[in-house]
Amino acid sequence: MADKKLQEFYTHLAFGEFDLALEHAEKAGPFGDENEKIIIQALRLKKILQKTACLKEA
Amino acid sequence: MRRTQNTLKKLDGVLSNFLRAYAVKRLDRMTTEKRLEKLRDITYSNKPQYANMDFRFQALENWFSENMSGIDRNRLNAELIQQIIDCVNQIGILCRGHADNKNEVSALFDRKRALKVANLANIFIEDITKSKPVSSIAGKIKIDKPAEQVLPSGGVPKGDDSKAKFKDSLQYQLDTLDYYSEDKYYLFSIVDQLFNSLEKKPDIKANHLAASILYFLKLNGYMVAPYVEKLRKLTRNSNG
Numbered sequence: 341m342a343d344k345k346l347q348e349f350y351t352h353l354a355f356g357e358f359d360l361a362l363e364h365a366e367k368a369g370p371f372g373d374e375n376e377k378i379i380i381q382a383l384r385l386k387k388i389l390q391k392t393a394c395l396k397e398a
Numbered sequence: 399m400r401r402t403q404n405t406l407k408k409l410d411g412v413l414s415n416f417l418r419a420y421a422v423k424r425l426d427r428m429t430t431e432k433r434l435e436k437l438r439d440i441t442y443s444n445k446p447q448y449a450n451m452d453f454r455f456q457a458l459e460n461w462f463s464e465n466m467s468g469i470d471r472n473r474l475n476a477e478l479i480q481q482i483i484d485c486v487n488q489i490g491i492l493c494r495g496h497a498d499n500k501n502e503v504s505a506l507f508d509r510k511r512a513l514k515v516a517n518l519a520n521i522f523i524e525d526i527t528k529s530k531p532v533s534s535i536a537g538k539i540k541i542d543k544p545a546e547q548v549l550p551s552g553g554v555p556k557g558d559d560s561k562a563k564f565k566d567s568l569q570y571q572l573d574t575l576d577y578y579s580e581d582k583y584y585l586f587s588i589v590d591q592l593f594n595s596l597e598k599k600p601d602i603k604a605n606h607l608a609a610s611i612l613y614f615l616k617l618n619g620y621m622v623a624p625y626v627e628k629l630r631k632l633t634r635n636s637n638g
Contacts, residue, residue, distance in 0.1 A: 353421030386413045393406040
């Protein structure tokens, strides 16, 4: 990701806008840095956790 | 069921906190990297705005003033510190006016400002390397009077490397003029200083510089005959 896009991605994250961050990353990728790859995986895991929690609730 | 749900929510909360904290840290690091990129740009770039060394030193002075306390030391890893050290080493070269870089347009600059930048760079590097292990620490930047060259018996040395020696002598001339850049030194007073030095010991470069200044002054209509005579006398004494 270019520096500017990377900065936008982390700004979304810092403000807790996780869905926006994931959306941004999926559009702006690919992610060369291993750290970013892990963060994206963590965001996907977070999405799965939320969905699972919602299903359980239903 | 509720317990599983609570665990999932807790896990989600932990993950959110981690992601937020990591992002803040990463953004800080990016800011630091951007600032260092600016330092590298000022130090190394061949942009026209830095072709005049005074403008480059002014930009460096501004950079150090803005970032001396602004850069978070915790965000500096060994790689970033090394980049700063490389910049400071290069600034040292610029300050001494020995820029080997062929793209360097001019080594002429305001000596006082160069000294100030050297001091700021020294303080900065000392501060950031205080508690960090780094592979190569930048030496303290000093701006010394350029080294002279003792005149060998038999006069000016001959040989294939005369062009390199001439170039070296011209560099000495630039450095010496920088050294005497204060307003109180006129060209004639620099010649006086060179004569004082030549009286103590023969020196090819000082001799060459004195002759060069006197010729320049002559071309500009100044009366230099007594000085030329004195230089001749000093040269004769050193040769024989």
